[in-house]
Amino acid sequence: MCIIQKNSQIKIAVLVPSLINRGPVIVANNIVSGLYGDFHFELFYFDPIFEIKPKCPFYHIKSFNISYFSKFDIIHSHGFRPDLFNKKIKNKFPYVVSISTIHNFIFEDFNSIYGIIISFIFGNYWIFSLKSFNKIVVLTHLQKQFYSKYISSSKLFVIENGVHLNTNVNLSLEHKIKDFISKFDNPIILGTTCQLIKRKGLVQILRSLTYLNNYIFIVVGDGPEMNYLIREAKNNGVFDRVLFTGYYKKNYILFEYIDVFLLTSYSEGYPLSLIEATSNLIPSVCSDLPIFDEILSNDIRFTYKLNDINDLVDKIQYVYNNRYMIKINISKFLLCRMDFNLMIKKYSDLYLN
Template sequence: MKVAHIITNLKLGGPCKVMSENILHLPHSVESQVYYCKDLEGFDNLLDARKLTVKNFSELKNYDVVHSHGLRPDGIAALSALLHRKTVHISTIHNYVYEEMHNIYGAKASKVISPLWIRAWNQLDALVVLTNDSKRYYKKWFKQESLNVIGNGMDFSLSNKPLKEEDRTRIEKLKGSYKLIGSNSHVIKRKGLDQIIRALQDMPDYALVVVGDGPYRENLEQLAKELDVADRCLFTGFRKNAVNFLPYYDVYAMASRDEGFGLALIEGLAFGVPCVCSDIPSFREILNPESGCFFELDNISSLRSAISGAFSERYELGANAKRLYREKYTGQIMADKYYTLYQTLVQQKECKEKAG
């Protein structure tokens, strides 16, 4: 079996990480080739990927499966599906489309882009969504049988690249005086990190570490100053070895206002860090009360209680979190489900071709 994987760019965000993990764990008999649409400076081509252009677009007809991730890749896959009917075309949907487009481009643009994206998806043979909640969301636009639920999975290990001396010194200084709440996150508004900063006001024995960067960082730093908790907030910026911060955390917090899945959450589970999550449907599917604590969105009192509860029960919650991860969220578990889906779709396509 030959599979072409199409990604927007080689930036190590959620879709690229999931695609890479899937390729790594597929059977050796599967030949995978990655295509990307957009060049980005500063990112290594570790996947031996090819840039997809007008000249090599026709190569897609040589694959049994074309698997796309993202707006531009899905548009290309939709065109390929119209031209290369013998090839199976599948997309993994990583978002709630109208909400995601609204957050990125605004309300007016969302009303234009979202229907076009949905139209592209309708050209494909199958769609993968990450949770049952996402399946319920999308069933108004797609047939039930075309929607397949495959949760993200990934293998995690500490990076062989140690923390920068500055990072290590700062986090160890905080660790010596406070209980640490950690969040490895893209720093955008919908991640809800402002709620954690507000919670710190009445939690003088806790500090917050945010590993990641984004357009909302300056707002959060200003909020921390206004609430007089800036000395207990550490914003490191983007770090390729963000995973190496996890052993320092006493509690891992995911305060998102909406989330397609939350790879960072299963990263916390894998390392046995007790997790605190906003009570949104996607997190409810990933986490259970035996492995973490939930809080009501924008209810800071609820968040404080969840953080305190997670710290108090951290050893039991951490052990349960590791067990949950091993049972449901490894890279191999995810890839096995994708391979089964590929096989099923290829067989169905072959049967249709034979039937005429």
């Protein structure tokens, strides 16, 4: 365990888009949970979506005048709107320390959802807003290298996400998974959990299943691509071997059933789902994004060339056939990486300095 100096007088406001159970909000909540009692936290959300209950007091941000935030020593924001509001506070109260954690590659994320023009306009506006912040946390050295082109590197700090394992089981999801698996005779189970958007590249998995006869695929998540993916599964003749569970807040039970975790994204900031799978000793196959070279060590990192279905099939089969040795390597890897307490200590040091 990390030994952290008590700093109950330091007041920190945490700004998040909502209390939805997704990556940036999960990380923000983990920081609050890990340091609750050592610092005074209050959390503020924009959209009234309630899937996470923080340890600290939490409020709808629209209920407060901006002058309320003058009492805080630090404003720590996560996401586009929170960062813009943090910038607004900084302009009015320059003595308040402003911190942002960037969870993505801004331009790539905007481009994948809104297109290149919106990406250029709002991406540059976001970057411009961040330039006035005191400190900016990125999750990898690759991100730091990218953002140092726009923001002084002296403001950029790398803190990798740690994983706080959750053993809560969603029985409804578990029953759905068990019922699906029971239809097959000793299948090999592939799985992923994500928002169903184009950037996640899930259609590649559906197409790979046409070459993987004894494999089934479980995807936990929802999103605008759901109907398209269902059509693609039917068009490729694999719909009966795919389970679209829909969205579940507590999706950890998935890792108890799958043999190989798949992450086929065209772009990623810091894939929390991959970290969760690895922490549950599940071997993975990922697209060949540079970010994975930094997150995973060589002996547990297996990537395929994006859109190369044959390569994806080969990697899936290799990882499954060697899964026991890979699990041993993952166990060794976890001893020195992905430490939740290490992440918490780094954020504590950041707040203190």
